[in-house]
Amino acid sequence: MKIKVLDTTLRDGEQTPGVSLTSKEKFRIATKLDEIGIDFIEAGSAITSEGERQSIKEITKQGFNAEILSFSRPLKGDIDFCLECDVDAVNLVVPTSKLHIYEKLKKTPEELIDLSNNAIDYCKDHGLTIEMSAEDASRSNVDFLKSVYMDAIEHGVDRICVCDTVGILTPDTSYNLFNQLSDIKVPISCHCHNDFGLAVANTLSALKGGATEIHTTVNGIGERAGNTSFEECVVSIDRLLPDFSTDIKIDQIYNVSKLVARLTGVYIQPNKAIVGENAFSHESGIHSDGIIKNSATYEPITPELVGRTRKFVLGKHMGTHGLNSRLNELGLKVNETQLQQICDDVKGLADKGKTVTDVDLQIIADNVLEINHEDRIKLDEVTIVSGNKVMPTASVKITIDDEQILNAGVGLGPVDASINAIKSLDIFRDVDLIEYHVDSITGGTDAFIDVIIKLQKGDKVVSARGTEPDIINASVKAYIAGVNRLLRD
Incomplete structure (x- = not known):
């Protein structure tokens, strides 16, 4: 069975605390999602802001193969903003649990159904495809949930979605819930959250129970503990569920994962399945x-x-x-x-x-291997003068080919001054410092400092390292070690 994938990285994923994507960033992600074969892209929530609407419009006018949706509440104002953005479809989110109906909306179940049906009628009158998502469906009475769906289908809804809004399903209860809904005659999708770390497992169980579409976010980003991880779910379907498949270009998964990580600034833990740095x-x-x-x-x-x-x-x-x-x-x-x-x-x-x-x-x-090279350059001493009103100045004493040389230099800081003090000597002149990286490898103010540098001379590039409690000594030693490597090579 072919499974459709709705990616909500640009809507639910952007609700990750601290994440706010620009229009250009959303466009780059949407372009990549379309390239790798995503069926439906939820581009945002049109009601949010003028900037959000501009972002959605930039995406809708590209003519992507993917269907472009906007999130919408069952309210005319929300739907009008979706229409303004020229989206193909709306993800119409309707709360169905007693907790949400009574406590959040302050409505009765009958009023909720009327609200939902009226919104669906309005969408259909304006030519929109509708996926109706039952918010908090996993804590809803199943009979009531079914009645909401059946009413929605009678009013023309195209797809329905079961939302595990607070991630309380388990693989068993997920299978049972979708199995109870499997006689519904429109496509059913699964939208899971990862509060208990079960979003992917619950989504796979939903497919076995009758779901034909999944909602995901790249790297599993989203509110709280996030959403169903796109890469984990798609690869699991491809490798572990022989009766199901998707149209996703799996060999592009890592690229889209790194793109989203860079643009959102959300760190991928090293041991994350499929895309973590330690995965292979x-x-x-x-x-x-x-x-x-x-x-x-x-x-x-x-x-x-x-x-x-x-x-x-x-x-x-x-x-x-x-x-x-x-x-x-x-x-x-x-x-x-x-x-x-x-x-x-x-x-x-x-x-x-x-x-x-x-x-x-x-x-x-x-x-x-007893390839013991005699280094031509040795560091004897570094002295620094620096202060609030004093330009950092360094004097270095080094030995080059058994000749001791004293030289000085200034710089923006003590490390810069120290490197400048030796760079001006003839033996260093054709060497370029192309990378400089510092790590503290122990705790406290007496921490050991690990300096790793990359040097280039002509077409030769080498890396070198210096580890000292003093960042200046570590930097100079790393620099000299790298030059010695270049001279040997």
């Missing part, structure tokens, strides 16, 4: 060995399926197979004895709580 990363030696022999041993899907690549992580749990794979990628060939020694040294570094980078691995491998 392996450190354990047993796992890495199995993956290299046959990826199916420890991966239910290949990373390429969703536009990803596999990573082997350096750390204390790694084994020699994964390490050797990484060494080969770095162009380093080792025998079994050397490989084991490098593995032991990497684990020793990781045991101290240190993140093991490729730079660390290169240094460890060089030492084990």
